[in-house]
Amino acid sequence: MKRFLTFCFLLFSVSPSLANTLVLLSIDGFRWDYLDWPEAQRMKRMAEQGVRVNQLQVVYPSKTFPAHLSIATGLRPTSHGVVDNYFCRSDRSDCYRMGSGQKDPDWLAGTPLWTLVEQQGGRASTFFWPESDAKFGGILPTDYRAYDVSVSPSAKVQQATEWLSLPEADRPDLVTLYFSTVDTSGHTYGPDAPETKAAIAETDYWVDRLWRSIQDINRQQDAEISLIVLSDHGMSAVDPRQFIDTNTLPRPKGFRRVNSSTRVMYYRRDPNADVTALAANLREASNGRYRVVSEETLAERHYTRHPAVADLIIETDPPRLFRHGGARGPDLRGMHGYPATVEDMAAFFVAIGPGFSVGKVIPKAHQLDVYPIAATLLDLPLPDGVVSEGGALRDALVAPIRE
Numbered sequence: 516m517k518r519f520l521t522f523c524f525l526l527f528s529v530s531p532s533l534a535n536t537l538v539l540l541s542i543d544g545f546r547w548d549y550l551d552w553p554e555a556q557r558m559k560r561m562a563e564q565g566v567r568v569n570q571l572q573v574v575y576p577s578k579t580f581p582a583h584l585s586i587a588t589g590l591r592p593t594s595h596g597v598v599d600n601y602f603c604r605s606d607r608s609d610c611y612r613m614g615s616g617q618k619d620p621d622w623l624a625g626t627p628l629w630t631l632v633e634q635q636g637g638r639a640s641t642f643f644w645p646e647s648d649a650k651f652g653g654i655l656p657t658d659y660r661a662y663d664v665s666v667s668p669s670a671k672v673q674q675a676t677e678w679l680s681l682p683e684a685d686r687p688d689l690v691t692l693y694f695s696t697v698d699t700s701g702h703t704y705g706p707d708a709p710e711t712k713a714a715i716a717e718t719d720y721w722v723d724r725l726w727r728s729i730q731d732i733n734r735q736q737d738a739e740i741s742l743i744v745l746s747d748h749g750m751s752a753v754d755p756r757q758f759i760d761t762n763t764l765p766r767p768k769g770f771r772r773v774n775s776s777t778r779v780m781y782y783r784r785d786p787n788a789d790v791t792a793l794a795a796n797l798r799e800a801s802n803g804r805y806r807v808v809s810e811e812t813l814a815e816r817h818y819t820r821h822p823a824v825a826d827l828i829i830e831t832d833p834p835r836l837f838r839h840g841g842a843r844g845p846d847l848r849g850m851h852g853y854p855a856t857v858e859d860m861a862a863f864f865v866a867i868g869p870g871f872s873v874g875k876v877i878p879k880a881h882q883l884d885v886y887p888i889a890a891t892l893l894d895l896p897l898p899d900g901v902v903s904e905g906g907a908l909r910d911a912l913v914a915p916i917r918e
């Protein structure tokens with residue numbers, strides 16, 4: 516075993532760096548149409564010099580952890596295992612909350628891009644991405660950071676620039692970055708609020724700074740660094756007067772109830788608990804405010820056959836949401852998590868750099884298309900089970916995708 520490990524070490528340490536480098540930057544909660552707002556003018560200019568997807572379709576549910584992991588693994592939430600930001604499983608007594616994979620990787624499945632890079636002897640450097648500090652298949656990125664919401668955008672851009680400025684042999688093949696303030700402001704003040712516009716403007720500035728640094732490195736070091744900027748989901752305005760107080764919902768014995776704001780999930784904890792009776796009670800109490808999601812609808816959304824899928828799910832539409840205590844406080848004016856049929860949930864996608872086409876506009880693509888495109892750019896083999904072969908995003912690449 517020891518000799519084998521030494522062999523691997525030698526093999527990896529002498530393997531040449533992959534030719535291309537990809538920077539994958541996520542702006543949490545950046546709705547598809549924000550790109551056309553004056554606050555995002557720098558990123559819009561980048562889109563004009565690269566590739567833009569007008570609406571990036573999102574997975575179900577359109578929540579931060581499921582969506583980021585779908586982008587990172589190319590798998591749907593019921594395949595990578597993170598089916599919501601908070602959920603339980605029929606085969607476990609504890610429940611997942613954002614970041615649980617760091618302590619217990621059994622919550623997670625799939626091969627994120629950073630793991631794929633490391634498996635092939637490359638170097639991945641993550642300055643935040645949901646679950647990027649967790650071990651997938653026992654592997655961590657070469658560089659990673661434990662999530663800390665207080666880290667400034669400038670610190671992230673500076674660190675990314677330092678990594679990318681390394682000599683070619685040491686330069687990471689993949690760098691991920693994550694910016695959160697557009698989402699935070701969107702939730703607190705609403706998508707159209709001045710505070711959200713200010714967060715968009717600030718993020719726009721730092722993305723542009725990063726792209727300028729990348730261009731300098733590409734020129735001065737003859738590097739081939741490309742940049743993808745995207746989001747996990749959009750944001751809908753919500754109306755506190757229409758919030759549904761979860762205290763008013765039936766809560767029968769034998770079920771564990773989990774409030775996910777746009778939906779409420781009931782997990783049967785007692786095998787004798789009656790799901791049909793609960794569904795009937797919920798329908799009766801609804802008054803048109805929410806609906807019980809049918810098996811058929813869940814199947815259409817590829818949200819079945821997984822121990823984390825609840826026994827019964829109800830959902831609502833914007834401007835409503837479920838909240839403990841109902842309209843308590845004026846501090847919640849935006850939400851996401853609704854199905855992809857709500858247009859506000861669509862995300863955005865911009866790609867620029869030597870790997871990408873110039874001036875290309877793609878009307879629609881899917882989050883699941885990102886993984887095969889990124890893997891192709893990095894010349895990495897696709898793991899089994901990846902859902903998409905690139906879809907509409909195949910047009911984004913300069914070099915054609917492998918068949």
Ligand SMILES: [Zn+2]
Pocket residue numbers: 543544578579580698747748
């Ligand atoms: Zn998010």
